[in-house]
Amino acid sequence: MNELTMKVAQQAFAAFARGLATGDFQPFFAMLTDEFTFWYPYGKYRGKFTGQEGKARIVAKCHDHMQAGDRLTFSPPHHxxxxxxxxxFEFECKGVIRQQPYQGRIAIALDVSGEKISGLREYFGDVD
Structure with a gap:
């Protein structure tokens, strides 16, 4: 295990969680590299996107959450x-998405490059 990788990933995970809880993703965005890989399994953002398009997609997804008023709370990671x-990180998540109650188990993988995040892959269940 690389201690710097863990430290940076934990900071980014906390910033992402705060963004989903409050709608303020700026601290998370500040941690992203310009060349970014984003993989998402569902809906409008489904697919793997790399480079500047990857960064644009994760930023757009977060903005969509802000504009929709989505608010989610993460449990401390189980694993x-x-x-x-x-x-x-594997954790429980609950709150409101698309004005509907949501609760599920999620896993997010963060790729670390130096002191920045260069990729995010999200896996989850219980999608309607």
Whole structure:
């Protein structure tokens, strides 16, 4: 395990969680590299996007959450798995998405490059 990778990933995870809880994603956006890989399994943002398009997609997705008034609260992670460049967080999530109650189990993998996040992959269940 790389201590810097873990530290940066934990900071980014906390910033992303705060963004979904409050609608303020700016601290999370500040941690992203310009060249970014974003993978999402569902809906409008489904697919794998790389480079500047990847960053634009994650920013757009977060803005969509802000504009919709989505608010989610993350539990402390149940499991954290890491390598030298990636940290995976598994956790529970609950709140409101698309003006509907939501509760589910989620896993987010964050790729770390130096002191920035260069990728995010999200996996979840209980999607209607």
């Amino acid at each position: 954290i798995t890491s390598s030298d460049t990636t940290v995976m």
